[in-house]
Amino acid sequence: xxxxxxxxxxxxxxxxxxxxxxxxxxxxxxxxxxxxxxxxxxxxxxxxxxxxxxxxxxxxxxxxxxxxxxxxxxxxxxxxxxxxxxxxxxxxxxxxxxxxxxxxxxxxxxxxxxxxxxxx
Amino acid sequence: xxxxxxxxxxxxxxxxxxxxxxxxxxxxxxxxxxxxxxxxxxxxxxxxxxxxxxxxxxxxxxxxxxxxxxxxxxxxxxxxxxxxxxxxxxxxxxxxxxxxxxxxxxxxxxx
Numbered sequence: 727x728x729x730x731x732x733x734x735x736x737x738x739x740x741x742x743x744x745x746x747x748x749x750x751x752x753x754x755x756x757x758x759x760x761x762x763x764x765x766x767x768x769x770x771x772x773x774x775x776x777x778x779x780x781x782x783x784x785x786x787x788x789x790x791x792x793x794x795x796x797x798x799x800x801x802x803x804x805x806x807x808x809x810x811x812x813x814x815x816x817x818x819x820x821x822x823x824x825x826x827x828x829x830x831x832x833x834x835x836x837x838x839x840x841x842x843x844x845x846x
Numbered sequence: 847x848x849x850x851x852x853x854x855x856x857x858x859x860x861x862x863x864x865x866x867x868x869x870x871x872x873x874x875x876x877x878x879x880x881x882x883x884x885x886x887x888x889x890x891x892x893x894x895x896x897x898x899x900x901x902x903x904x905x906x907x908x909x910x911x912x913x914x915x916x917x918x919x920x921x922x923x924x925x926x927x928x929x930x931x932x933x934x935x936x937x938x939x940x941x942x943x944x945x946x947x948x949x950x951x952x953x954x955x956x957x
Contacts, residue, residue: 763946765892772849773884773892773935775946786945822891830880830939831946832897839891 728753730823730837738817738844744810748823748837755804756781761826763833764797764808766819774819778826779806813844850875850936850949857955858926866952868919868936874947876917880939883912883921886951887932895934896921923954931956 734746748762755762763778777787779797787795796809810817820841824833851869858864868881875881879899884892894903896912899919909924919938923930936949 761945765948772951773937773948775937775948778945786943789944826946828880828898830878830882830898830937832880832882832894832937833884833892834894834897834903836891836893 728825728835730825730835732821732823732837732840734840734842736841736843738813738842739846740814740844741812744808744813744817744842744844746808746821746823746840746842748806748808750804750806750825753825755799755806756801759827761831762799762806763824763826763831765822765824765833766817767822767839768816768819776808776810776821778831815844818842818844850938850947852934852936852949852952854950855953855955857957859957860926860928862926863922863924864926864954865923866921866934866936866954868921868938868949870917870919870938870940870947872917874938874940875914875919877941878939879914881912881914881919882937883910884935884937885930885932886935892935926956928956930954 761778764776777797779785794811799806820839822839823837825835827834883896886892900912940947
């Protein structure tokens with residue numbers, strides 16, 4: 727059974743960089759059939775796609791976040807990571823990682839999510 | 847890329863059917879039959895309920911179905927049950943450069 731687990735600091739100071747890692751178990755991140763993505767959800771609000779990456783390193787980002795986001799893949803560790811720079815309180819959210827499948831990049835497996843709060 | 851438009855809330859009685867709409871544009875919903883729907887209970891991760899417009903993942907009840915007409919996709923739940931009370935999000939493929947766009951979410955209340 728595929729499992730994804732987010733990890734990283736739960737508190738980040740304004741203007742600093744938010745860094746999270748998603749560890750994939752029960753399957754290979756190098757599978758040719760899938761992209762791997764980050765999605766976030768501010769408290770009480772809806773879902774927002776942040777970006778997706780293929781095992782080759784090819785990545786796509788939400789245009790509204792593109793200037794601040796970097797997603798990387800680490801195939802030897804079966805992990806992929808998210809860096810979001812220059813954070814503000816508006817970046818406070820639950821951050822999910824997910825496996826994206828099919829032509830429509832639907833998220834068929836999700837991590838449990840991790841709350842990141844931006845505050846001094 | 848603008849978010850897809852969903853009603854903020856819908857409600858229905860047990861056993862009744864309900865439909866949640868998801869309106870996009872000719873650049874996303876209208877161009878691709880690649881809408882997915884997610885169910886999210888409070889404090890939980892989203893769960894995939896429908897993908898590629900109308901397909902159900904293994905283990906999802908056949909009470910859930912998806913369809914599309916023009917720029918609007920719909921999720922129908924037949925025979926509402928108490929456990930269906932949750933937030934529902936639609937999501938559409940929107941092209942190779944911005945592949946994922948979500949709707950704002952709909953809160954389903956089972957009366």
